[in-house]
Amino acid sequence: MLVTQLQKAQALKLPSQAAMLYRESSVQHFWDTNKSTLVDAWVEWEKKQESSFLLNGSLFDKRLREAVTQAWQDPSKELAVQDLLTEVAPDVYQFQLFNPTKLIELRTYLENAWNVKVPLRPPYGIALNRGGAMLDKRSEGYLAAPSFQAFYQEILDIYMRPISRLLFSEIIGFDSQTFGFSINYKPTTDNSLRPHTDASAVTLNVNLNLPGEEFTGSNMNFFDQSSGQMIPLKFTPGSAMLHRGSVVHSAQPIQSGERTNFVLWLFGDRGQIPLSNTERPTIPACERWTKTQSHTDNYAPF
C-alpha cells in the first residue's frame, strides 16, 4: 500500500521531552533524518485544509495595516505608523498587531496543525521545554506549511522590520535574519520565565489569546534601568510588545487560564546583534521601508 509523506510523518515517534530538553544526539538525528518527510507532510496537510482558514492580511489590525501599507508606498507617511505605537517601558513599545475578532482564524489553523500529529519541535533552550513550536525554516521541526510560512514572513518583512527600524534605528544591519517560535503557558505546565535577555537585536512578542480567553497572572516584566524597577505589562488579544533583545524581561507565573504567544526575532548574519552602547542614528525614512537584500543564512540561536 502506498504510504503518503503525511502518514509517514504521523507515524514518527517524537523523541522524549527529556531527550529534547537535554539535547541528546539522537534528537538531532531524528530531525535530520526526517527533515524532508516533515516538510512534504506539511505541504500535503495544507492542501487538505478548508480554504476558509486562509491566513491573510485581514488578520492584522486595520489601522496598523492601512498605515503600514501607506508607509511602504510613501515612507514620508511613516509617522502615522509611529502614532499607533506606545512606549510602555524604556525601549519597549506596545501596539495592536492583530485584529482580535480575526484571531480565531489563526488559532483554528494552528489548532488543526497541532492536532494532525506531525512532529513539531518545541522551543527548548531558553529555560524550559515549553508547549509550542518552532516557526522559522532555519529551525528543525518547524511548521513548514506554505501558507503559514508566507504569513509568518509577512509579519517579519512587512511589519516587524520597518517598525523596528523606526523605533530602534541602531538595529539596521543587524536585522537581516529571522527566528520565531510559539509559546503557551498554563498553571499546570510551564508557567513562568525567569529574567533574561534575548539573543536578538529586536523581539516582537504577540499575544494570540482570543477575546474572552482570559488568564490571570502572566504579566511581562520589563526592567527600567533608570528606576531599577521592573515594569509589569499585560497582554490583551492581538496586542504586541516590541523590544530590544537587550532589555531584561521575565514572565510572571500564570495563575489561571492559558496564554499563547508568537515570539519573533530579528538579528544580523550569523546571529550578530548591535553592541549595547550603540547610538541611535538618524536615518531617512526610505531606508526603513525597503526590502532587505541580504541572503538568509541558516544560523539558529537554539
Ligand SMILES: O=C(O)CCC(=O)C(=O)O
Ligand atoms: O511572552 C513571554 O512570556 C515572553 C517570552 C520570552 O521572553 C522569550 O521567549 O524569550
Ligand SMILES: [Fe+2]
Ligand atoms: Fe525573552
